[in-house]
Amino acid sequence: MKALAFDLGAGSGRAVLGWVEEGRIVIEEAHRFPNEPVRVGGRFHWDILRLYHEIKQGIRNAWRISNEDISSIGIDSWAVDFGLIGGNGELLGNPYHYRDTHTATAMEEVFAIVPDAEIFARTGIQFLPFNTLYQLHALKRDQNPLLAQAGHLLMIPDLLRYFLSGDMYSEFTNATTTQAFNPTAGDWDERLLGAIGINRNILLPPVKPGSVVGRLRDSVTQELGVPAIPLIAVGEHDTASAVAGVPALTPSFAYLSCGTWSLMGTEVPAPVLTGEAQRLNFTNEGGVYDTYRLLKNIMGLWLLEESKRAWERESSGGGKLQYPELLDSASQAAPFRSLIDPDDLRFLNPDHMPSAIAAYCRETGQPEPVTKGEIVRCILESLALKYRYVLDKTQSLTGSVFEGLHIVGGGIQNELLCRFTASAIGKPVWAGPAEGSALGNLAVQFISAGEVSDIAEARRLIRDSFPITTYRPEDPAVWNEAYSTFNQLIGLE
DSSP states (O other), X not given: OOEEEXXXXXXXXXXXXXXXXXXXXXXXXXXXXXXXOEEEXXXXXXXXXXXXXHHHHHHHHHHHHTTSOOOEEEEXXXXXXXXXXXXXXXXXXXXXXXXOGGGTTXXXXXXXXXXXXXXXXXXXXXXXXXXXXXXXXXXXXXXOHHHHHEEEEEEHHHHHHHHHHXXXXXXXXXXXXXXXXXXXXXXXOHHHHHHTTOOGGGSOOEEOTTEEEEEOOHHHHHHHTOOOOEEEEXXXXXXXXXXXXXXXXXXXXXXXXXXXXXXXXXXXXXXXXXXXXXXXXXXXXXXXXXXXXXXXXXXXXXXXHHHHHHHHHHOTTOOOOOHHHHHHHHHHSOTTSOOOOTTOGGGSSOSOHHHHHHHHHHHTTOOOOOSHHHHHHHHHHXXXXXXXXXXXXXXXXXXXXXXXXXEESGGGGOHHHHHHHHHHHTSOEEEOOTTHHHHHHHHHHHHHTTSSOOHHHHHHHHHHHSOOEXXXXXXXXXXXXXXXXXXXXXXXX
């Protein structure tokens, strides 16, 4: 069997064919496309119909490449964002981007209605200003007419599946990210939704990863010249798929899904809903096959991507900068000259990332990074040190001691960051595969079809099928001193 995985990130998407052959997983990219949000009238939206168009092109290309052999399709994407479906079955407006400013004060407004301690106890989810709960509150507060007209709410993968099949389902892993799902009850939290005036009925009962959730509808099969291929609810939050794709050989492991966002934590059998978990602002998101992901969101390579975009806009020649040259300049810059907290909210969506970084350093009494190399090194060293902090706290919350850290995702191509991370945590880093989310997506499809027995076998297959690079700590005393400075600087414990 050949399965088709769509893995949608905040900046790009791709369609990946995968199958099992002679004890190995084989993959082939069928389509890659940009995911470029759009500003309209001061608001920030996802171009959802363009994404749907690209998904259809991916299906068409994959059908040809596969020799007309695709047994299932799965879609994963980022979390928290959604579309509203009207009573006539049509999409009501373009989904808002999580970086839109309409939620700027929404979290604090909801805290005035329901205390933050109660919200965490009911959901186990990290407090981030763009969580679905606060987006819904902002729509209600602003009397957005689309909310009043909504018959159903569909998260981004749910919405794209609906376009393809005409069937509406809510998938478990993405539902848990909303901060409106109660893991203890196993359903949407009516207390929280009612408190902010949201009709519980617009939310569908979540289905588990591995469920068959429809087939391509007739209009799609006729347009693309393909049969009614089944659609599988995979781990539709891309981090759920990334964790499913971690090539760990033991049940207890630490992971870092590294891309635009860095998501770091471990897999646990049940949510950790303690006061300490809330104080540390960890999150408990649903995983595949009756697991939860105890993790923390870290701003990630967004800092580097946005800096690169800012420099390119300023370039008189309009040329594109290359990451290798930026990383080379960073490797030659002075170490630990300036450090930042990657999760400071000023970095969420600044007009000019390098200026925001320089301002942070100036305000904290540090030398301002000026050159590209200094700024990139500041970003990467700060990320590595934040990873150490989160890993330490993950061990504390779970009572586990991890032998090292698995890194998956596109960030493994940043060798300097992998080296820095191993040195910062003082443990080995196992980097790979880069296709973590796509492979986890495929793994659930393989298990659903009976091609692979369970997630443990899927992880062994991934381990045997793709190269893993090991990075070992360097200069531990120097990094320990830097970590102490970092903690003092940003007020960590």
